Amino acid sequence: MASNISDLYNQVINEHRKYPRNKGLIEGYKTLHLKNPSCGDDVTVQVSIKDGKIVDVRHDGTGCVICCSSASVMSEVLIGKTVSEASEIIDDFYELIKGNTPKDEDRLGDAIVYINIHNFPPRAKCATLAWRAAGALLLGDEGEQEDE
Amino acid sequence: MSSLLDVKKDFPVLNNNPDLVYLDTAATALKPQVVIDKLDEYYQKYGVNVNRGVYTLSYKATTEYELTRTMTALFLNAKEKEIVFTKGASNALNMIALGFGMNYIEEGDEIVTSELEHHSNVLPWMNVAKKKKALLKYIPLDSTGRITVEAFKKTLTDNTKVVVITYVSNVMGYITPLEEIIKLAHEKNIVVIVDAAQAVAHMKIDVKALDCDFLAFSAHKMMGPTGFGILYGKYKYLKMTEPVEYGGDMIDVVEKYSSTPKDVPYKFETGTPPIAEAIAFQEAIKYLEKIGYENIQKHEQALLQYAMEKLEKIKGVTIYNRHTDTGIIAFNIDKAHPHDAATIFDEHHIALRAGHHCAQLIIKWLECVGTLRACIYIYNDYQDIDKFIEAVEEAAKYFEEW
Numbered sequence: 094m095a096s097n098i099s100d101l102y103n104q105v106i107n108e109h110r111k112y113p114r115n116k117g118l119i120e121g122y123k124t125l126h127l128k129n130p131s132c133g134d135d136v137t138v139q140v141s142i143k144d145g146k147i148v149d150v151r152h153d154g155t156g157c158v159i160c161c162s163s164a165s166v167m168s169e170v171l172i173g174k175t176v177s178e179a180s181e182i183i184d185d186f187y188e189l190i191k192g193n194t195p196k197d198e199d200r201l202g203d204a205i206v207y208i209n210i211h212n213f214p215p216r217a218k219c220a221t222l223a224w225r226a227a228g229a230l231l232l233g234d235e236g237e238q239e240d241e
Numbered sequence: 242m243s244s245l246l247d248v249k250k251d252f253p254v255l256n257n258n259p260d261l262v263y264l265d266t267a268a269t270a271l272k273p274q275v276v277i278d279k280l281d282e283y284y285q286k287y288g289v290n291v292n293r294g295v296y297t298l299s300y301k302a303t304t305e306y307e308l309t310r311t312m313t314a315l316f317l318n319a320k321e322k323e324i325v326f327t328k329g330a331s332n333a334l335n336m337i338a339l340g341f342g343m344n345y346i347e348e349g350d351e352i353v354t355s356e357l358e359h360h361s362n363v364l365p366w367m368n369v370a371k372k373k374k375a376l377l378k379y380i381p382l383d384s385t386g387r388i389t390v391e392a393f394k395k396t397l398t399d400n401t402k403v404v405v406i407t408y409v410s411n412v413m414g415y416i417t418p419l420e421e422i423i424k425l426a427h428e429k430n431i432v433v434i435v436d437a438a439q440a441v442a443h444m445k446i447d448v449k450a451l452d453c454d455f456l457a458f459s460a461h462k463m464m465g466p467t468g469f470g471i472l473y474g475k476y477k478y479l480k481m482t483e484p485v486e487y488g489g490d491m492i493d494v495v496e497k498y499s500s501t502p503k504d505v506p507y508k509f510e511t512g513t514p515p516i517a518e519a520i521a522f523q524e525a526i527k528y529l530e531k532i533g534y535e536n537i538q539k540h541e542q543a544l545l546q547y548a549m550e551k552l553e554k555i556k557g558v559t560i561y562n563r564h565t566d567t568g569i570i571a572f573n574i575d576k577a578h579p580h581d582a583a584t585i586f587d588e589h590h591i592a593l594r595a596g597h598h599c600a601q602l603i604i605k606w607l608e609c610v611g612t613l614r615a616c617i618y619i620y621n622d623y624q625d626i627d628k629f630i631e632a633v634e635e636a637a638k639y640f641e642e643w
Binding site: 097098101102107131132133134155156157158159213215216219 | 577578579580581584585587588595596597610611639643
């Protein structure tokens with residue numbers, strides 16, 4: 094039983110929970126606020142894009158460990174990627190969450206630690222919330238959105 | 242240990258999931274076999290429409306359907322014409338706000354409610370208040386989160402027209418002192434609307450003795466089917482209430498430019514209703530009454546005390562309602578977000594709810610992001626509580642060390 098839980102709450106996730114990377118918002122960035130009203134996860138994600146490249150990703154918000162750590166992991170994974178690379182990585186992350194094999198595991202970096210989420214289906218939404226915000230920003234959306 | 246009811250065997254979901262510890266009755270109660278059989282009986286034996294056909298089967302279905310109204314009236318100590326069939330408590334509470342509130346409330350009137358309300362009870366009246374430029378007022382809760390008669394009294398003014406209030410809080414499990422509240426309200430000619438969704442599974446409701454003006458609940462919270470519920474209203478108030486939906490069945494005479502609706506309660510019931518659900522609700526009433534509210538409360542209290550004493554001793558746990566009146570325990574594992582904790586419970590096959598429980602106002606009042614909620618009911622036993630406590634201990638320890 095306990096080992097199952099450790100599959101979900103592993104060391105990398107714990108690191109990002111304790112020491113979130115790129116946390117805190119910066120004025121002037123493209124911003125999207127996304128929340129899951131049924132559970133209260135609430136995330137704001139920002140991206141800064143220069144010449145087709147993501148130069149910065151910021152995030153802030155409140156929620157469970159899975160949601161908050163995933164925002165931090167995402168920011169690290171996406172910084173430095175081109176917009177099209179980032180979009181592919183985000184799609185790959187969704188495949189991982191569904192329990193499918195992503196096209197390119199290496200590019201997922203630390204995000205690979207969410208590989209066991211598919212054994213906890215109710216938590217998939219937590220893991221993907223920040224990624225969905227980033228995905229929407231890359232498509233040009235901004236502002237307030239509610240998770241479907 | 243006090244002796245408990247022995248009814249687990251009556252619930253197929255428990256028989257089909259032998260590992261399951263079901264502590265989410267506040268969301269919906271499990272259904273006993275007799276209710277499921279009655280749903281089936283309708284579809285198998287006389288599954289035709291009601292109030293329409295003149296043929297034998299339709300008459301049989303209609304008779305069964307109306308028998309539910311008679312039984313519900315007896316169950317609540319009301320008259321049959323005061324019993325409106327609805328899709329559930331949310332539907333009923335919206336019907337009152339829209340059909341009654343929108344006409345009854347005028348600019349400057351005051352609507353009194355509480356932060357303990359379920360969204361279904363407060364939001365329809367927030368809408369009325371906005372549209373009619375009325376004032377929505379909240380009864381200040383005491384330090385434990387309870388509604389007191391004293392605080393209620395102070396909230397009333399000469400402009401108060403309506404009180405919209407829960408009988409039992411779905412987060413804190415507190416019973417509202419409604420007898421005195423309703424008496425005080427009526428001294429000022431204030432109409433009282435009671436949300437009994439969380440109360441009906443745990444305590445006898447006598448609308449005559451209570452003297453409430455409207456009262457609503459869902460069948461599924463008292464072991465009946467989903468998608469069906471009851472709105473009780475005093476006849477004079479139901480008369481004043483306009484239908485929210487128009488259509489077949491609710492209408493008497495239809496002309497090209499005018500129509501006459503049927504009388505109460507039928508003017509509120511349009512379209513083909515959830516017939517099987519309405520009919521099977523009889524069995525839920527019978528089942529509940531056979532066990533008896535006194536025995537239900539004894540059972541709940543025995544398990545509640547047993548659980549609370551153990552829960553209190555666990556380090557790293559906050560209990561928000563140590564002196565709850567019904568089987569609901571609102572708590573958190575201090576080091577864990579409720580959803581992270583819930584995953585550990587799920588791994589132990591313990592079903593309980595995590596989050597705001599459709600009652601964000603009381604969650605804000607408690608100053609937390611959400612709570613865990615364990616609700617004890619007649620099909621729980623000491624073993625369930627032991628497993629629950631074991632999971633709380635594991636979760637508290639896990640997140641403490643993590």
